[in-house]
Amino acid sequence: MTGKTLKKLLNVCKGIIPPDTVIKNANVINVFTNTIDEDVSITIKDG
Amino acid sequence: MSISDKNNQFCGDPEIIDAKGLFLCPGFIDAHTHVDSMYPFYEFVPYSIRGGTTTVITECANIANASGFKGIESYIKSTKGYPLRCFFVAPPLTPPLPEMEESVGITLDEFKKILKRKDFLGIGEAYWISVVDGDERVLEQAAWAISLNKALDGHSSGAKGQRLNEYLITGITSCHESVNANEAVEKIKNGVYVMIREGWVRRELKELSRLADMDIDKRRLILVSDVFDAVMLCEEGYMDAVVKKAIECGFSFFDAIKMATINPADYHRLRFLGAIAPLRYADIIFLKDLKQLSIEKVMVNGEIVFAENKFLKTLKPYNYPEALKHTITIGDYKPEDFLIKAEIGEHRIRVIEISTQTITKEVVTKLVSKNGFLEKDLENDIIPIAVINKTKPYQFGKGFIKGTGIKNGAIATTIIWDTCNILVIGSDEKDMAEAVKTLKRIQGGAVIVKNGEVIYEFPMPVFGTIPLNSIEEVRDKTLEFSAKLKVIGSNFERPFLTIQTIPFTGLPFLRITDKGIVDIKSKKLVSIFL
Structure with missing residues (x-):
């Protein structure tokens, strides 16, 4: 992992760089809160 | 990946996957298995993915004993380039009793060399009797693993009380040999992760499901297969079947899911795996329902590799060296x-x-x-x-x-x-x-x-x-x-x-x-x- 990689991911998150894939309308199993997080979007870049 | 509500912002023209309300679960992790014999890795990959299992951590003692260091090197190569993450634990006792048996095996220097690799997460199962008897090979190996801050998978079948204490003082971090809840609790009390085995060698989930109602830290529990043979892979599935059984045996839905996702990821310090959360790899199972755990799709590293009950990739077989x-x-x-x-x-x-x-x-x-x-x-x-x-x-x-x-x-x-x-x-x-x-x-x-x-x-x-x-x-x-x-x-x-x-x-x-x-x-x- 490099600073350059993190900057790229940060810019994807900010909407400056396009992601590879976006998953929409998802109900995410949250293993930290023991909840189903409804209607979530997931943005993916470089796997 | 990053996570947001439905109104997240993005630019460009990315691929859009409409999950249509499916439940997204982190890819399952089999934290202790032996996929180093009985079938080629590339043949195993589609079955692992079909069972929602996107990461495996395998022993490689069979190969170390059978073909030594060269064998391990070749085996590592044979796992690369496929849509299944494979990590390893280094084999400590090759063979278990060197004065009474001989195998090709690996030297201490070779052991140290492989354990330094990033894809080697710790030491594989070291039989407790050899450890407490002071086998110098394994104590040197344990010290090396501790110095590298890596895990030491245990094999403490039957050890309890003083003998267990002697075993654990050498740095053991987990054990997959508990056959009842009392044994498991004794290990948890000592800070050891308990791997609940449900696989080809033994099926212990039913007995160990007594842990479900106990006031213990369930984050110290991990589901493992200890290997599924080809019959099981064809007929039962993989970690999806183990998680489902854990729920049927009485573990809560979230505890069961976590025992095959975030718990093993945390145990093995796989900080990019085990959850659907920022900066984690997009290894995701798309589930139709939460009861049957019916798998609709599987994504690995951001790519859908299984859908409509079909593995979507064509895998090139690894060409093992002739020697x-x-x-x-x-x-x-x-x-x-x-x-x-x-x-x-x-x-x-x-x-x-x-x-x-x-x-x-x-x-x-x-x-x-x-x-x-x-x-x-x-x-x-x-x-x-x-x-x-x-x-x-x-x-x-x-x-x-x-x-x-x-x-x-x-x-x-x-x-x-x-x-x-x-x-x-x-x-x-x-x-x-x-x-x-x-x-x-x-x-x-x-x-x-x-x-x-x-x-x-x-x-x-x-x-x-x-x-x-x-x-x-x-x-x-x-x-x-x-x-x-x-x-x-x-x-x-x-x-x-x-x-x-x-x-x-x-x-x-x-x-x-x-x-x-x-x-x-x-x-x-x-x-x-x-």
Whole structure:
């Protein structure tokens, strides 16, 4: 992992760089809160 | 990946996947398995993915014992480039008892070298008796792992109280050998992760589900397979089946999911795995429902690789080096090699008896020598057995075994714990020699001979332990093995497991190796004559 990689991911998150894939309308199993997080979007870049 | 509500902002023209309300679960992790024998990794990949399992952490002791450092290097390469993350634990005891058995194995320097790799997450299962007895190899290895801040997977079957304390002081971080809740709690109390095994070797989820209602930190529990064989992969699935069973056995939905996702990821410090959260890899299972855990799609590294019940990728088989497909270099064994010389008369003989599927015991019987060799006792199911070193021309141990049921034939195999040498058992020495000869010709695997005729052969030429077959073919050959064993009289409930554990020096009580008969309790080679 490099600073350059993190900057790229940060810019994807900010909407400056396009992601590879976006998953929409998802109900995410949250293993930290023991909840189903409804209607979530997931943005993916470089796997 | 990053996570947001439905109004997240993004630019450009990315691929849009409409999950249509499906439930997204982190890819399952099998934190302890043995996929280093019995099937090629590339054949295993689609089955793992189909079962929602996107990461495996495998032992590689079989390969270390069978083909040493070169074998491990090749095996690591054989796992790369496929849509399944594979990590390893370094094999500590190759072989378990070096003074009483021999395998190719790896040196301490080689062990240290591989453990420094990023894809080696810790030490593989180190049998507790060797550790508490102060085996210097394993203590050096443990110290090295601690200095690298890596895990030490334990194997503390039956250890409790003071003996468990002695084991844990060497840095053990997990154990997959708990068979009841009391054993598990004792380990959890000491800060050890408990791996609940539900797989081919044993199924412990039902018994250990008593932990579900206990006031313990469930984040210290991890579901593991300890290997699914080809039959299970075809018929049951993989970690999806284990998680589902955990829920059926009484674990809450979230506890069960976490035991196969975030818990193993945290245990192995896989900070990019185990959850759907920022900066984690997009290894995601798309579930239709939360009860049946019906898998609609599987994504690995941001790419959908399984959908509509089909694995979507075409995998190029790994081309194993030719040299590692020719690892059995034994001499030409003859029937008389399996006879045991004795003065004419009656002798009291120490015999290995099969006690359970994995445990043997010592029994004493009287055998007669008529022509200068001990006579087997077919009436009482006492027949010859030998373990042959697979790389030495003529190094083998021999004795007698009781309880196989074999009446008219022989079986030989290289699938034995842990040395991957050659085990041969037979009611007829000619059949034994034929079985060994055939096993040498096919360079490993399993052979059954009846009345001089080979009625079953399953070649496993890679390291002598991996066939070049599909999972379905391995399943068929596995089932055929059981059927053909019955033809020569044996009716083991679980023949593959029982046979391959007969020479295993990691469990009690009387074993056979390429150096002779071993009394596990005293850790001594013993004569068969009393």
